[in-house]
Amino acid sequence: MISNFIFLTLFDNLILEFISPFLAIYGFYKLFDANRFEFFHTGFFIGILWFYWVSFSLVYYGFAFLIPLEILFFGLVYGLIFLVCGWWKNKFIRAILLILISYFYPFNFNWLNLELVLVPGLFEPNLRGLCAIFAGILAFYYLKKFKLLGLFVGVILALQITQEKPNFLPLKxxxxxxxxxxxxxxxxxxxxxxxxxxxxxxxxxxxxxxxxxxxxxxxxxxxxxxxxxxxxxxxxxxxxxxxxxxxxxxxxxxxxxxxxxxxxxxxxxxxxxxxxxxxxxxxxxxxxxxxxxxxxxxxxxxxxxxxxxxxxxxxxxxxxxxxxxxxxxxxxxxxxxxxxxxxxxxxxxxxxxxxxxxxxxxxxxxxxxxxxxxxxxxxxxxxxxxxxxxxxxxxxxxxxx
The missing domain is CATH 3.60.110.10 (Carbon-nitrogen hydrolase)
Structure with a gap:
């Protein structure tokens, strides 16, 4: 669910683009209540789904046989990172650590950024947007009488409300x-x-x-x-x-x-x-x-x-x-x-x-x-x-x- 945006945006379809961030929101909702093992294998498969292709360059150095090992390496690295995020059962701590993942660069590689899930669709793809979504999910978990209202407010606060006018070079x-x-x-x-x-x-x-x-x-x-x-x-x-x-x-x-x-x-x-x-x-x-x-x-x-x-x-x-x-x-x-x-x-x-x-x-x-x-x-x-x-x-x- 969290990784869907990488694949759905390949189709360049506005309806799929609209749906994509909501699938990710549901994925985060399930993850917040997951156990440690589920956090680990979520990170494991996110590492693979996002970065399996890194290993393809080994073909050109004559090490194609190592491709499965490098894919497994990415899975294990991000599995351990997510395991740290899920080590505490408190959902607020989990939310904070998941937000911080986007600013932690293992081996100086910064391509795992959870704010990217909001690039397609209605929402602002930045820290504000992701924090608002997480706040809505937490409200849904902790509010007894106004669960849906809390989630709705979080979603509303995450909406993109302005757009930058694009600039273009003045020469062909x-x-x-x-x-x-x-x-x-x-x-x-x-x-x-x-x-x-x-x-x-x-x-x-x-x-x-x-x-x-x-x-x-x-x-x-x-x-x-x-x-x-x-x-x-x-x-x-x-x-x-x-x-x-x-x-x-x-x-x-x-x-x-x-x-x-x-x-x-x-x-x-x-x-x-x-x-x-x-x-x-x-x-x-x-x-x-x-x-x-x-x-x-x-x-x-x-x-x-x-x-x-x-x-x-x-x-x-x-x-x-x-x-x-x-x-x-x-x-x-x-x-x-x-x-x-x-x-x-x-x-x-x-x-x-x-x-x-x-x-x-x-x-x-x-x-x-x-x-x-x-x-x-x-x-x-x-x-x-x-x-x-x-x-x-x-x-x-x-x-x-």
């Missing part, structure tokens, strides 16, 4: 979408072919009159700052359109996952500042980190990172840069930027529900900060994600069409 923007398999993307044999394909996509966008062209994360699988000829080609094309592309960078013995901005014949580089745990960095003590890097990544070192997020300007518009995992982190939305341009490679995990969960997380932060997110992706669809609309407005607009 092309979000390039690619569907390159990970089997070929990182294979040096296909490097030249992929570079040619990316350059052709840029040429097509320029021909179609786009003034800002955004390519996905690692659209060029090379250390772009060490490729002067390729850089020069992109600089020349940038006299016609501004180009943002993902690529690797290498400097002073350090490797970075970066965005490169080509504009009017010049180039700027923005390095990623929040790395993917167990993908780009191992968030464990050095002696364990070295052993895991040796075992899974042929001894490669962790990526290095920038000291903070990066902002840049396109057509006098200030834009916050985000590379994949960064677009789902609260730090990226500090000071509520008007625009975030994000690039991702979801090819590691597709086909799965990962792109949809990522989209819901982006929608959550876009709503919370009034930000419009331009998202260029490999492996799933590229799109513009705006703050959440009122469900009633969406419903009325459906009939107007």
């Amino acid at each position: 923007t092309k979000l390039i979408n690619t569907q390159i398999s990970q089997y070929t993307k990182w294979n040096p044999k296909f490097s030249k072919q992929h570079i040619i394909e990316a350059l052709n996509l840029i040429d097509e966008a320029i021909k179609d009159g786009y003034k800002f062209i955004v390519l996905p994360e690692n659209a060029f699988v090379t250390h772009l700052n060490l490729e002067p000829n390729l850089e020069q080609i992109l600089k020349e094309k940038s006299h016609f359109s501004t180009i943002l592309t993902g690529a690797l960078a290498y400097e002073n013995g350090r490797q970075y996952n970066s965005s490169f901005l080509f504009s009017k014949g010049s180039v700027q580089r923005f390095d990623k500042f929040i790395l993917v745990p167990f993908g780009e960095e191992i968030p464990l003590p050095n002696f364990i980190k070295k052993a895991l890097n040796l075992l899974f990544f042929n001894g490669a070192k962790d990526f290095d990172k920038a000291s903070s997020f990066s902002d840049y300007k396109v057509d006098n518009q200030v834009i916050r840069n985000a590379i994949c995992y960064e677009v789902t982190r609260s730090e990226t939305y500090k000071n509520s930027p008007k625009f975030v341009v994000a690039i991702s490679n979801n090819g590691w995990f597709t086909p799965s529900t990962e792109p949809n969960l990522q989209r819901l997380l982006i929608k959550y932060y876009a709503t919370k900060h009034g930000t419009t997110v331009y998202h260029s992706v490999n492996g799933s669809k590229s799109e513009i994600i705006t703050p959440k609309e009122l469900w009633v407005v969406k419903f009325i607009n459906l009939f107007k069409k």
Whole structure:
């Protein structure tokens, strides 16, 4: 029940979207009165339903046989977290601990956020919305004469009552979408072919009159700052359109996952500042980190990172840069930027529900900060994600069409 939103929103149906948060509310109602074992296996299956796809990347390192173990690992980690929440029988304590789960990041991974269950439907997807729902459930349990009234008041207080007007960049923007398999993307044999394909996509966008062209994360699988000829080609094309592309960078013995901005014949580089745990960095003590890097990544070192997020300007518009995992982190939305341009490679995990969960997380932060997110992706669809609309407005607009 609690996890339904990840799957029902795949259908892009307004009725299912309306129903989704009520199923989650019923799930929380049952959980509040559960025993410790039920808390554990609720967390266990939430961990699996939300994050089973993380293990899919093992295929590309030759460790597909470990997929069941990694799925089991996620189940056990979140099972134990939920067990802690359910250790006390007092429902108020349980409610508080469940709320705090969204702000506890095991291994610096923040994708378990229970406020996300309110992204679809009528409610405000934030701390206020979740607290109001929990207060309504507690009222239903503890009030003797006014159970339904208490629940109703909680639901009313959780409703979304305003919506942010979305902002859009004032120039024609092309979000390039690619569907390159990970089997070929990182294979040096296909490097030249992929570079040619990316350059052709840029040429097509320029021909179609786009003034800002955004390519996905690692659209060029090379250390772009060490490729002067390729850089020069992109600089020349940038006299016609501004180009943002993902690529690797290498400097002073350090490797970075970066965005490169080509504009009017010049180039700027923005390095990623929040790395993917167990993908780009191992968030464990050095002696364990070295052993895991040796075992899974042929001894490669962790990526290095920038000291903070990066902002840049396109057509006098200030834009916050985000590379994949960064677009789902609260730090990226500090000071509520008007625009975030994000690039991702979801090819590691597709086909799965990962792109949809990522989209819901982006929608959550876009709503919370009034930000419009331009998202260029490999492996799933590229799109513009705006703050959440009122469900009633969406419903009325459906009939107007």
